[in-house]
Amino acid sequence: MTRPTATLLISCPDRQGLVATIANFIYSYGGNIVHADQHTDFERGVFLSRVEWQLDGFNLPREIIAPAFEAIAFPLEANWEVHFSDEIPRLAIWVTQQDHCLLDLLWRQRAKELPAEIPLILSNHETLRPIAERFGIDYHHIPISSQTKAESEARQLDLLQEYNIDLAVLAKYMQILSTDFIDRFPKIINIHHSFLPAFPGARPYHRAHKRGVKIIGATAHYATVDLDEGPIVEQDVVRVSHRDEVADLIRKGKDLERMVLARAVRLHLQHRVLVYGNRTVVFS
Known part of the structure; x- marks a missing residue:
């Protein structure tokens, strides 16, 4: 050992x-x-x-x-x-309906590429429950609406405490966390399907295609109260061309999202990331 x-x-x-x-x-x-x-x-x-x-x-x-x-x-x-190094962090993975980042993280954890336990998956949909059951991980479905957001986030915080979670990973969780939530649980990594600061917010691949970009990217960052503006942990890009349609950008982007998120989570788990202000130093 x-x-x-x-x-x-x-x-x-x-x-x-x-x-x-x-x-x-x-x-x-x-x-x-x-x-x-x-x-x-x-x-x-x-x-x-x-x-x-x-x-x-x-x-x-x-x-x-x-x-x-x-x-x-x-x-x-x-x-x-x-x-x-012998204290193993506990992760909660948050998802909506896309499974590519979730499956990649679970596979890497089972392959011992990620030094962590994953006891909990949270989602605002039931769609990905079969994956959790296949891996023997507890799955909690917590619907969210504008009327129930405060109540739903309170339940999420209770679960993070109940499962002794050290890090929350937003693996394509398509909801915006409130300021109060982030203040109470700031250890959150998010994957954004764009090379930030370009194309923050929703539908970045559609906007990138409309703009005629020649590269697309993915960004893993710590979540803050400012949407898609938290300290950046990891990024990568891939070339695209005028022949690529939106569907091609999404397909290529998903490959990037998997790799970038996995690298960011690994760097965090290995305690290689230092945040100061809204910047990071990554000792790789």
Whole structure:
């Protein structure tokens, strides 16, 4: 088995000696760093880093690591978090009626490409229940209308808590989450069928075809209160031509959506994404 590791993600105002400060903290307790990366946004004066070290031989119990590091992080005005490789995150996948992203995520999880458990699928339709049953995953159908939105979202939040969900993945969930919902559960990755910021909102392939674009794309981003404007985690594109109809763009786009969403979820699960402002640094 792979030895368990701890991963520190940190961002703070840039200053001299930050790399040494972090490394010395790990070294002082006997830690062996196995991966380290950092980036400085000079325009914004922000330092960002991901450091991973082995827990074998580290002289702090894991429950003491965060309190011990807080004494260092506080004077640095740092935002930070620590994760452990042997703690398996729990995902909820949200869908409407399209199945391509759902099936891809489930297959990758079963193939152990995604280090996560998937105990819950949520949908505003019954259409994809047979897939959940085939994979032995609980499926909750929660219809949503303008009149019932608050009640439906309250039930969704209850389920996220009941199943101890760490990350919600909107795998073609064609509903807009409320500000209150996102404030209460901000760990959400969405897949958008466009290379944002081009063609946000609905029917991007139709608009792209009308515009005569030569490439189409897909974007995975964290959901925020501003529709399709959250911090971008992963993107990709494919070429199209004047011979392609809307149906061709949709077919090619679905392939991109699967790959882009899977890569974004994997990067998040591996704790390789740092958000600052409305931007991300991805330590791949």
